[in-house]
Every structure is written in C-alpha cells, then in structure tokens.
Amino acid sequence: MSPSHQLPKNYDIEEVERRWQSTWRDEDNYFNPDSQKPRFIIDTPPPYPTGNFHIGNALNWCYIDFIARYKRMRGFNVMFPQGWDCHGLPTEVKVEETYGITKNDVPREKFREMCRDLTIGNIEKMRTTMRRLGFSTDWSHEYITMLPEYYKKTQASFLQMLKAGDIYQSEHPVNFCTRCETAIAFAEVNYVPRTTTLNYFDFDGIEIATTRPELLAACVAVAVHPDDERYHGMKGRRLAVPIFEHEVPVIEDVAVDPGFGSGAVMICTFGDKTDVYWWKQHHLDLRKAIDRQGVMTAAAGPYAGMSSEACRKAILHDMEEAGILKRQEELEQRVGTCWRCKTPIEILSERQWFVRVHRDDILDAAKKISWTPEHMFSRMENWANSMEWDWCISRQRIFATPIPVWFCTTCGEVVLPAEADLPIDPTVDKPRVPCPRCGGSDFIGEKDVLDTWMDSSISVLHVTGWDGSGKPPLFPAQIRPQGHDIIRTWAFYTILRAKALVGGHPWDEILVNGMVLGEDGFKMSKSRSNIIAPEEIVGQYGADALRQWGAGGAAIGSDIMFNWNDVVAASRFQTKLWNIFRFVMGHLDKETGEPAPVTELIDRWLLVRLSETVAEVTAAMEGYQFDRALKAIREFAWNTLADDYVEIVKGRLYADDSSRASACSALRTTMDVLCRLLAPIIPHFAEECYHNLAARSVHTETWPDFAYADDEARRHGDLLVKTVAELRRYKHDKGMALNAPLGHVMIYASEPVDDAGDAGRALAADARWSAGTPRLEEVVSGVNFNMAIIGPTLRKQARGFMEAVQALPPELLKNPPAIVTIGDEEIPVPPGSFTPKVAYRVAGEEVDVLTLGDVIVTIGHSS
Ligand SMILES: [Zn+2]
C-alpha cells in the first residue's frame, strides 16, 4: 500500500490510463478452453473495417466490455472475440478512388489484393482506438472474414445448404443497384420519400398515368380492376404500346386501385414489386429494357444505349411531339434505394443464387432467444412476416467470398469442390475430377460472389468452434450484442443460418443497443458535420469518461444523443471519487495491524447502505441496465459516502479516539467494494484506486458478494444523518460558519441512539440524544401580523388595531378575542389577522426548536 502522501492531488487521466493499458496483459482476457468455469461466449459484431471506429461502435463495445468484465468477476470463462467483416463495396470503391482505376482495369486477383491491403491497414487503425478505450478483448479469438481460414467456412456453409436444398439458383426478379452493378437483398433496400412527376398519356385509347415512361419498352400488359365500369368488356383485348407498337393484353386484377389516375395501369418488367406480383400471377412476357449498368437495351429500340434518365426525357419529348402526353402532375412517393450508395434500385430479372427463407423455422428459433429490450423481438417478427422473396445471396462484385461452383461447359452440370479442398476460387482453380454427369473436363467457374452477410451470419458458428460441419463444440453462444439497425440483416440471417446448418438457435440471449445521435439530435453524418470521434472525447477526458457516458446515457436499446456535458459530468464524478479516495487513504495509512471490528453506529450504517448498493448494482448488471447501475454507484459515492458519512465521521477520524478504528474498517471495506463495482465501467480508475488500496489488480477479483443487515443501524443512522444535515442547514440559515460552536443541542428521538459522539463532533456542539420528550415551556414573545388580511379589511383603522393587539396580554394573543377596543370604538378581529410569536425555554434556558418528523431538537442559546 502506498502512503497517501504519494497519491497525487490531481488524477492525471492520460498518464493513469496509458500506464494501465501498457501494464495489462492480453493473456488475462483469453478464453480458457480447459477451464471448468461456466462459459460465457459473446457473439460480438464484426465491424466493417473503414479505418474509423466511430462513436456508435464505441457505445456498442462499451456495453460488451461492461458485460465481459462483469461476467469474468462473476466467475465465468468469458470469450470476447473480435471479428472484422471485410468484404464489400465501400472497400472496392475506396481502392478505385485511391488508385484511380475501375475494378475491371486490373486482374481480379490483383484487385482483391489491393482491397486486402487497404483492409489490413484499416483494421490496425481501429484496433488502436479499441485498445485506447480499454476494452478487454480476447485478441486470441480475432477473426478476419477475408482470410482463407474464415472464408473457407463461408464456402463450406454454402455447399452444405446447397446440398440440403436450402440454396438454389434461379432466374428471378431481384433488387439491383445499377451503380454498384450488383444484386442486393431486400434487407439492403431503404425506402425514402421523393417527389416525382406523374405523366398522363394516351395508350391506344386508354389514359394511363406513369412515373416511369422509360419503361414503356418493357410494358407487357395493361391492368384494370374487374369491377371498374369504365373498362367493362375490355379484358383480353390487345392494345398497341405507343411509340414501340408491340401489342399487350388488357388484364383484370383486384389489386388495381381504380382511384389512382384513370384506373388503368401499365405493367412493366419491372417498375416495382407490384409489377413482379402481376407478372407472376398472370404469366406475362418478360421484356428487359434496362441492363445492369442502368443503360437501355436493344429492346428499347431507338433509345438503346441511353441512360434510363436520358431515355425518360426523350420518351416524354416524343410523346409530346406525337400529341399523346395529356398532362403532368407532381407526386410524392417512396422509392427503394441502395443502402450503400442511395441510388434508386431497379428490379431486374437475373440468374441469381438464393437462400430459401423458412419463415416459421426462423421465428421458432427467434422465440427461444431472450430479447433485451423485449420489444425488439417484434421488429424481427414484423420483418420475417413481411418477406415475400427468398434471400438473394449472389453479388456481381469482386472483393467477396467466391461462390464455390463450376459449370460444365458440355452439359451445364453444376460441379462442386470437395469440402476438404476449400477455400477455392472457381475463376482460378479447376475441379479435380471430370464432370460427374458427362465426363467432360471443360468448366466455367462461377464469377458471382457471395453477399457479405453470408460471411458474417456464421460468426456465431465460427466463435463457438465450427470446423465446417456438424455442431460446433461451444454452440450456442450465450449472448449476441448488436444495434437495432441490423436486426433484419445480421440477426435475421444468423438465426436463419444457425437453424439451417446446426438446427438450433444461435444464442441464449440477444441484447440490442440504440444508435448515437449528434448533439443536434440527428443521425451523425458528414453533411451535418455533427460527427464526434471517440478519439476526440478520449483525448480530452479519457476513456473512462467516455465509458461512463456510454453507461449512463440511456436505457439499453434507446438511442443516445451525444452531449459533451455528460462527458464533463462523468469526468467530474471521477475527480470527486479521487478526492474521496485520497481522503480515505490518508486516514487508512495511520492504521496498523489487523482491521478492527466495525462497532459504531454511523460506520455500521455505511455498511448497510453499501450492502443495499451492491444489491441494486448487481440486479442492474444482471439485467444489462448499465444506466441504473451507474446511477446507484454515483448516488452512493457522492451522496451517502461523501456528503453524509464523511461529513459526520471526519471529526472521529481526526480524533485520537479508540472508536477511530471502527471507521477505518468501514471505509476500507467500502473502498474495496466500490472499486469492484466500478471495475467493469471505469476499469482504469478502479484499477488505480484498488492497487493503492490492496496492491493487486481489481480485474482479477470477484464481484463483491457483500451483504450487511442491521435494522437498528439503518434506522438510527438515518436519524443521525438527517439531524446533522438539518442542523448544518440551521447554522447556514443563521449565518454561522459550519465549524462555529453551536452550544448545547438535545436530540429527542423515540429510541435511545448511541452515535459515539459523532453528531457533537460534526456540529461543534455539545450534542446529546434523549429518548424522552423535552419539557418545553412556551413563552409568547410578540406578535406576527398578517397585513394581507388587515390592510384590505380595516384600512384606516389598521394602525390602531395593531397597537391594541400588541397591548393584549399573552394568553389573549394565543386565543384571540372576538373584538378589540380602540379608544371607545370596538373593532371585530378579522380571522387570521395575527398569530403570537412563540419562544421556548427548557429549564429556564431559551432554546430554538427544530422538528424533524418524530424527532425534536432543541438548541440552547447560552453556551
Ligand atoms: Zn449501390
């Protein structure tokens, strides 16, 4: 134990945090596969390596670290892995920008290598931030999805689901981003409002309204509602498509809204999801007018080669020339956009790979998981119930896990690699055996690659020890922490994949966190310039202040608005704690030998309150209510310990009294327990204090199992605290210094209280407790007038009335007469016009009297 004179007056955040970060060893946080302890495996989110560990990540990881540290202290064998979800478009785009190329300018393998290099650098930057935030990550369980040891598992999972019939390929309409030039899943489509133009034109005698005239070349039918009188008898008639002149049938469908436009709609392949529905229902033709780059195809005749935007303008122009464009009006609509680049999506019919969505199986598994907060389950349920199409998993990109199949050029057979040969790149590697169907030996490798969610949706299998087949030895994981923004993707896909590959639900629990909003209440974005970087906070206030902000900001699942004031308050709390700690250590240093028993009232009271705090914080941590845990710790440290206890016990600590040892024991226990309660949330601060106190690491200690019940101490201690506080306020109101002598104070309570002289020392008074009632003698010493009544009621007589009242004998002041006499005039006494001023005496000494509930305190004036 270091003597307190070595404790610096100021807590140097930067120095302390850096020192502990370089002292702590990674090995101390490793999951131990041989341990007999119950295991607690966390299926942590693998972030996208942008190189920038943002504040939203920081919040998410704070929660994870609180849990990991708490569970370790509770005796669990914790696995807190760190993954990196590397593949995807943003990295491809960044590489293209950096080197001034497009992905097709260099060989595929060269392009992948450039993406990998960029990713490795970005991961390192993010690791640095994570270490600075003090996360107790298990770096021996780090995984990187772009590396062969991981993506061979992604490929194995693909092959298994393909063999089981859960993956198939099909030509089917899919959401397609023409800027990213790839199919995307429904979960990646964001619907945003926009204003567009609704164009009314003559369609072979019928008026049609469309927002997308460029799709006219892809028109395959005109639909009307069967009950729409205007189109009675039209069904089956064939109409000529304006400009293009191909003929399409009129069909009837109840899904047509007769109230929209003219009640007749054109069906194109494909303008939106409804077109897909009608196209399937009525077995219509397929006309592809837009290609993967968003360029008009040969089917668009004279418009071929134009961008869809240019085509729209040209067709509207030509309609106007032809005199068939009737009118145009503005329309508010919701349009599906690519979640990565915000380009409006097209629906294109393409050969793609799909994962079958067994909705009921997924929901059954989701129900076996405990959701915190509970209402997040319904987000999953709503999403599952809204799914109409299977999950499209093929992407037309490069930096991703290759789809491990070949096609036989002779017979078209799909040829698969042996699982032992994984990972493979079918565009480079060749099958080891001839085509099983025709014996041919000429193959084309699948060029499409897998959706990134195919990599990350097996994270739980990976961390629980999956080797590519069967049930992973540590499956299921205990908890999945993640943001509510990826319930319909990461959570949904993980449950789907765990069910399909292992047959069970992936985790016992899922904990859903909110998003961090900027100080202006909006989502952080470059365009709003409201982004706060974790490094900025840590640089000024340290990691522990940021962590405290994360713990206290909001209930889990709720969005948090970032606020510098919260960080400042967090940092102030640490200063306060440090001052308390220094004060306590200064007194503990004088102790010698074994800790003494805790005997005195307020010391026992402190332990009762500490015990209640431990119970509250433990319950909060068990329920992942970090805001509640932090609040309980703050209230105890700031109010109970610093304001109430220390103010009372100070005098005894400075006194050379035998009862001093009891206070030191209570304080030692309290600081020990407090450090442990703080350890998960502010690990650096807790470590610094605990090392000074116990010369050991707090992070190898157990969670405090501290219970202390003493009803009498609880009751009497509360009385003492309340009495001392009231008397200090009394001093303040009288303009007295807090250490000014107060004379002799009697505290009359219903039970005898033995405060070891603490009240007297705290108040600089001769304070005594009595179980009796004071023999108060009441003396009327004057009168208080209520001018609000006297003024308006008596007007000019007021002055005479007041003189007459002052002249009354004391007993009449207490029991006012009905009238008073002024000269020879009798004036009725207005009710409530005055009250007597009362003073008290005890045994002849004049005293002030305070009443605090059942307790009466008398303060003698003569000392
Ligand atoms: Zn896009």
Ligand SMILES: [Zn+2]
């Ligand atoms: Zn073949």
